[in-house]
Amino acid sequence: MTSTVAPAVPAPAKKKLTTSAMIASFADPGQKTTPAPFGHALARLAEERPEIVGLSADLAKYTDMHIFREAHPERFFQMGMAEQALLGAAAGMAEVGLVPFASTYSVFATRRAYDFLCLDIAEPGLNVNVVGALPGLTTGYGPSHQATEDLAILRACPNLTVVDPCDAVDLEQAVPQLASHAGPTYLRLLRGAVPRVLDEYDYTFRLGKAAELRTGRDVVLISTGLMTMRALQAAERLEKDHVDVSVLHVPTIKPLDREAIIAAASGDRLVVTLENHTVVGGLAEAVAATLAFAGVGRRVVPIALPDEFLAAGALPTLHDRYGLSTGSIVDRVRTELTH
Structure with missing residues (x-):
C-alpha cells in the first residue's frame, strides 16, 4: 500500500496595507476632520444661488466637485482632460452671468492653462473661481503633480485674488x-478628509484679511494654508519650553493684509514665515517685501519648500524631509532663538 502526503497549504498572505500617494491626507492620526468641505459648501450655496455652476477637467472625484455634481447634475459640466477648454468655457459662462467654480489640479491650472486664466479670466475681471487641488506638497506623486510654485506664478497675475x-x-x-x-x-x-482646527480659535474667514490666532512675546509665526495648523501645533509645543509664540494666519495671499503683517513684525520678536510652497515667490518673499517697502528693517526666517523639484513618497516622510512637519518647525525655531 502506497501512502501519499497531502501537499502543504501555504499560509494566507498578510494583506499589504497601502496608501495612495495621490489622495493621501495630511491630517494627523485621530485628528478631527470634515469630509469634502469644499464640495459640500458649494452644493449648499448653490441651493440659494441658481447661477452657480461647477466644472471639472475629468477630476471631479479628486477635487470634491463630485459632491456638487451629485446635488446639482444639471449645473455640472465635465470638460475632460482639457484644462485650457475648462477655463475658457468658465470665462464664457461668467460673461453671461453665471458664477463658475472650475476645478482641476493646481499644476494644470497654473502651468498648463495660465494664458487662459490670465487673458480670458483675469484681464476682463470675470467672476470665475479657479479651484486648484494638490497645492504645494499635498501629494507624494512627485513634480508632475506637486504645485510647489503656483503662488509665485499667480501672485504676478493682475486682478486675481489668491x-x-x-x-x-x-x-x-x-x-x-x-x-x-x-x-x-x-x-x-x-x-478629502480635511482637518478642522480654526473653530477652536474664535476665527472667522474674511477675504483679504489676516487673523491673529495666538498672542506671544517671543516669536511670531506668520503662516498660510495648512502650515497654520502646523504653526499652532508648534506654538503649543514651544509653550512647554516657556517660549511664547504668536500665530498670524494669512489665508489671502493676494491682496495681502500688509497692515496686519507690519503690526505683527513690530517689536523685537523673532519673525518666521511658514508656507506649503517654494521659498521663491510665495509668502516669505511677500512678507519680506512688505516690511522692506514699509521701511521696517526686520530679518525674516522662511520655513518653506526648497527651490528644487521634490521627491515622490509618503507625505509624512516628505514633510519631515523638507521641513514642513511640526517637529521640524519646533527645531528650527529653537535653533533660531539660540543664535
Missing part, C-alpha cells in the same frame, strides 16, 4: 465669499 485656506473651517466660510467677489479668484484646495 486664497490659501488652513482647514475645513476656512474652506466652508471662503466659498460664499469667493462666489460674491466681483473678480476672479484662485483657491488652493484641501480635499
Whole structure:
C-alpha cells in the first residue's frame, strides 16, 4: 500500500496595507476632520444661488466637485482632460452671468492653462473661481503633480485674488465669499478628509484679511494654508519650553493684509514665515517685501519648500524631509532663538 502526503497549504498572505500617494491626507492620526468641505459648501450655496455652476477637467472625484455634481447634475459640466477648454468655457459662462467654480489640479491650472486664466479670466475681471487641488506638497506623486510654485506664478497675475485656506473651517466660510467677489479668484484646495482646527480659535474667514490666532512675546509665526495648523501645533509645543509664540494666519495671499503683517513684525520678536510652497515667490518673499517697502528693517526666517523639484513618497516622510512637519518647525525655531 502506497501512502501519499497531502501537499502543504501555504499560509494566507498578510494583506499589504497601502496608501495612495495621490489622495493621501495630511491630517494627523485621530485628528478631527470634515469630509469634502469644499464640495459640500458649494452644493449648499448653490441651493440659494441658481447661477452657480461647477466644472471639472475629468477630476471631479479628486477635487470634491463630485459632491456638487451629485446635488446639482444639471449645473455640472465635465470638460475632460482639457484644462485650457475648462477655463475658457468658465470665462464664457461668467460673461453671461453665471458664477463658475472650475476645478482641476493646481499644476494644470497654473502651468498648463495660465494664458487662459490670465487673458480670458483675469484681464476682463470675470467672476470665475479657479479651484486648484494638490497645492504645494499635498501629494507624494512627485513634480508632475506637486504645485510647489503656483503662488509665485499667480501672485504676478493682475486682478486675481489668491486664497490659501488652513482647514475645513476656512474652506466652508471662503466659498460664499469667493462666489460674491466681483473678480476672479484662485483657491488652493484641501480635499478629502480635511482637518478642522480654526473653530477652536474664535476665527472667522474674511477675504483679504489676516487673523491673529495666538498672542506671544517671543516669536511670531506668520503662516498660510495648512502650515497654520502646523504653526499652532508648534506654538503649543514651544509653550512647554516657556517660549511664547504668536500665530498670524494669512489665508489671502493676494491682496495681502500688509497692515496686519507690519503690526505683527513690530517689536523685537523673532519673525518666521511658514508656507506649503517654494521659498521663491510665495509668502516669505511677500512678507519680506512688505516690511522692506514699509521701511521696517526686520530679518525674516522662511520655513518653506526648497527651490528644487521634490521627491515622490509618503507625505509624512516628505514633510519631515523638507521641513514642513511640526517637529521640524519646533527645531528650527529653537535653533533660531539660540543664535
